[in-house]
Amino acid sequence: MNKNLSKKVMSMIITGSMLAGVLAGCGSSSKSSDSADQLSKIRESGKIIFAMEGQWAPWTYHDESGELIGFDTEVGKAIAEKLGVEAEFVEGEWDGLFTGLDGGRYDAIINGVEITEERKEKYDFTKPYAYIRTALVVAEDNNEITSFEDLAGKKTSNSLGSTYADMAAEYGADVQNVDTLSETIDMVLSGRVDATLNAEVSFYDYLGEHPDAAIKIVALTDDASEVSIPLRKGDESKALREEIDKALEELSADGTLSELSNKYFGSDISKGN
Numbered sequence: 001m002n003k004n005l006s007k008k009v010m011s012m013i014i015t016g017s018m019l020a021g022v023l024a025g026c027g028s029s030s031k032s033s034d035s036a037d038q039l040s041k042i043r044e045s046g047k048i049i050f051a052m053e054g055q056w057a058p059w060t061y062h063d064e065s066g067e068l069i070g071f072d073t074e075v076g077k078a079i080a081e082k083l084g085v086e087a088e089f090v091e092g093e094w095d096g097l098f099t100g101l102d103g104g105r106y107d108a109i110i111n112g113v114e115i116t117e118e119r120k121e122k123y124d125f126t127k128p129y130a131y132i133r134t135a136l137v138v139a140e141d142n143n144e145i146t147s148f149e150d151l152a153g154k155k156t157s158n159s160l161g162s163t164y165a166d167m168a169a170e171y172g173a174d175v176q177n178v179d180t181l182s183e184t185i186d187m188v189l190s191g192r193v194d195a196t197l198n199a200e201v202s203f204y205d206y207l208g209e210h211p212d213a214a215i216k217i218v219a220l221t222d223d224a225s226e227v228s229i230p231l232r233k234g235d236e237s238k239a240l241r242e243e244i245d246k247a248l249e250e251l252s253a254d255g256t257l258s259e260l261s262n263k264y265f266g267s268d269i270s271k272g273n
Helices: 003-036 038-045 071-083 094-102 117-122 163-170 181-190 200-209 235-253 256-265
Strands: 047-052 086-091 123-125 130-132 134-139 155-159 174-178 195-199 215-220 225-228 230-232
Touching (some): 038 047, 038 235, 047 071, 047 094, 071 086, 071 235, 071 256, 123 235, 134 181, 134 200, 155 163, 163 174, 181 200, 181 215, 200 256, 235 256
Parallel strands (some): 047 086, 155 174, 155 195
Antiparallel strands (some): 123 230, 134 195
């Protein structure tokens, strides 16, 4: 081979390799940047995507006209406004919300999510914005269950993966999985299960809508649980979590959280004990 031609070929190979390395490096840097700044992507798209059930009154539900409303719906919109973007809500069954968050389909979950040690291992949580107690509900004529300890060997109904289902199981109950609060109460009223657990305020809301429902609250947890917004864990969500925390602090300071709480629950659950 001609020496000059050989040198040209080698020069082209080296130059091509260097260019490929530079392009690969740029691609790697871009990918790292994208995954590390969720807040920037949200602001670039102009929307933050919240996951919720959409059928858990008064947290997230539809009114008679079909409009999505509720305490968490309005809190989500208020947070989005503070971030300078629109709020988009995607509805789904409880056990699928966290799967969607894991897969990056949602930016956050806003659905009365209680902070637990187990969840903290997998997700980062914002500051609490509500505090609730768990209520134990049975049929009006049920006198066998008067405390959480009485759940041993009994049947309860709750959403799969909820803190209420976990709590019932911890007390020895056989938990039947359902999707909505209305379904759990229907199962209690029909005698298919002995009891159900849920947020105290949700039961009061249900009784407000169904004053003749033959159910009763027989026990409440002593301490209130903290309600927060779970995000994917790590540096990816750090800036987003800080901005949501800032938004929640402002919404608490200006009375918005208290106002929305009284609107949907009839009391202020935005303050801790």
